[in-house]
Amino acid sequence: MPELPEVETVANELRSSVIGKKIEYIEALWSRSFDNRDDNLLTEQVIESIDRRGKYLILNLTRSFLIIHLRMTGQLLYFDNESDADFNDYIRVIIKFSNGLLLFRDVRKFGRIYHVHDAQSFLTHVGPDALDKKVTASVFKNSLAASKMNIKAFLLSQKYISGMGNIYTDEALFASGIYPAKTADSIKRRKAENLFLNMQGILKASIQNMGSTISDYRDPSGNKGTNQLYFNVYGREGQPCKVCKTPIKKIKFAGRGTHFCPRCQRA
DNA sequence: CTAATCACCTGAAGGC
DNA sequence: TGCCTTCAGGTGATTA
Numbered sequence: 001m002p003e004l005p006e007v008e009t010v011a012n013e014l015r016s017s018v019i020g021k022k023i024e025y026i027e028a029l030w031s032r033s034f035d036n037r038d039d040n041l042l043t044e045q046v047i048e049s050i051d052r053r054g055k056y057l058i059l060n061l062t063r064s065f066l067i068i069h070l071r072m073t074g075q076l077l078y079f080d081n082e083s084d085a086d087f088n089d090y091i092r093v094i095i096k097f098s099n100g101l102l103l104f105r106d107v108r109k110f111g112r113i114y115h116v117h118d119a120q121s122f123l124t125h126v127g128p129d130a131l132d133k134k135v136t137a138s139v140f141k142n143s144l145a146a147s148k149m150n151i152k153a154f155l156l157s158q159k160y161i162s163g164m165g166n167i168y169t170d171e172a173l174f175a176s177g178i179y180p181a182k183t184a185d186s187i188k189r190r191k192a193e194n195l196f197l198n199m200q201g202i203l204k205a206s207i208q209n210m211g212s213t214i215s216d217y218r219d220p221s222g223n224k225g226t227n228q229l230y231f232n233v234y235g236r237e238g239q240p241c242k243v244c245k246t247p248i249k250k251i252k253f254a255g256r257g258t259h260f261c262p263r264c265q266r267a
Numbered sequence: 268c269t270a271a272t273c274a275c276c277t278g279a280a281g282g283c
Numbered sequence: 284t285g286c287c288t289t290c291a292g293g294t295g296a297t298t299a
Contacts, residue, residue, distance in 0.1 A: 001292040032275090055293080071293050073277080090277090108276045110293065149269065158294080165292050214292060215279085234292090255271075257290080 001216050002070045003055060004130055004163030005206035006225065010076055011052045013220040014059075014102075017078045021097040022046050023061075033092035033106060035114045040064055042115065053129050054162025058119050065119040068104075074111030077103045078220040107216065130163040131203060140196040144184040151187065152180040153254040155199075164199065167212060167234045170259045172199040174233045179265045180258050205230070233259040 002010070023042050028034035045061040052058065057076075059066040068076070079085045079101045087094070093104035093113055104113060116122045128135050143160045144151075154160060155169040164172070173180055175198040178187065187195065206212060211225030214235070218224060228235075232242050237250035237259060246263040 003292055006292070069293080071275095072291070106276095107278070108291090110275065147268090153270080156293090167292055212292070217292070256293095 001072045001074065001214075002211070003165030003168050004203050005168070005209075005227065006211035006217050006219075007052055007055050007057060007070065007163075008207050009211045009219050009225065010070075011050050011057055014057070014076065014078065015050050017220060018047050018059075018097065018100065018102060019049065020046060021100055024096045024098050025094075026096070027094045028092065029087075029094065030092040030106075030109055033104060033109060033112060035112055037114060037116055040115065040117070042066075053123055054126050054158055055165070056123060056126065056162075058123075060119075064115060064117050065122075067114045067116055067119060067122060069112050069114075070106070071108070071110035071112070073107040073216045075105040075216065075218050076220050077105055077218070077222060079103070102220075126158055127160050127162045130161045131200060135161055137193050137196045141189050141192045144187055144192050145189075147184040149184050150181045150254060151178060151184050151195075152256075152258060154184045156254060156256070163203070166256050166258075167214075167231070168199070168202055168206070170234050171202050171232060174260060174265060175202065177264050177266075179267045180253055180260055181267065233261060235259070 023045050026042050045063060047059050047061060049060045055069060057068040082101050085101055085103055090105050090107045091103050092106045092109065095102040147154055151173065152169055155164045172195060176191065176195040178191065178195060206227040209225055209227035210219060211217060212227040213224035214228060233248050236248045238247050241248055241261040241264060244261065244263045246261055248259055249262050250257055250259050
């Protein structure tokens, strides 16, 4: 479900609701949703600050970290009053503060909350965030030039840059006129720079729109995003391309539903 | 190194 | 109505 803009929206909302709150207890109703990598006590720890890297949320606690990945259907729902929460509605983890409540709701149970002592080493396999300032156009172009992967799989991999998912990858490739199966190292530097700018522009615009809601995504207040109103290819199979009127095609590629305009994105 | 498939889960939607 | 298949904002392991 959530890609970089949705996770960023969740992070921003959580910053305004749970920073400074003290954990009273944590309960995992579905044990696999909470990976308590050690039995360190979380009780009494305070959420000091919140970071994000790609699709990972990082809650910096007094002495350790909670790292959260929402995967496909995960939601973090915040309540000032416990009486407003429905504990039976696919709730997998309960985080109770001395004042306030954070519920991890996850229909498909793919999401995870990891309790770790070293956030950096836990995330070593995750590449720099797609909006990180150190990911410059030149860094991006060089990593493309060094890879023989198709560009769709490259952007989805999280290894070179993190945060891009199926929606924003399809949208960024359309905006750049790049065929999804094109090899990363075959994209000319001019075109690669264009892809970089489109990718960041699309991500930032979606953050402005509080992310995209297709079905499950909600922010911690239960609100949907509105960025889905501006998709050019995702979910538009058979509808006319907004640029050239050619019907948008959907194929299975890199293991995912892949939307593109056969005319604007020539092989 | 890259690519493809399965696994982890549940629910919605479409075909018959 | 009901059954069966396919698909879904993701990723990690395993197999070619």
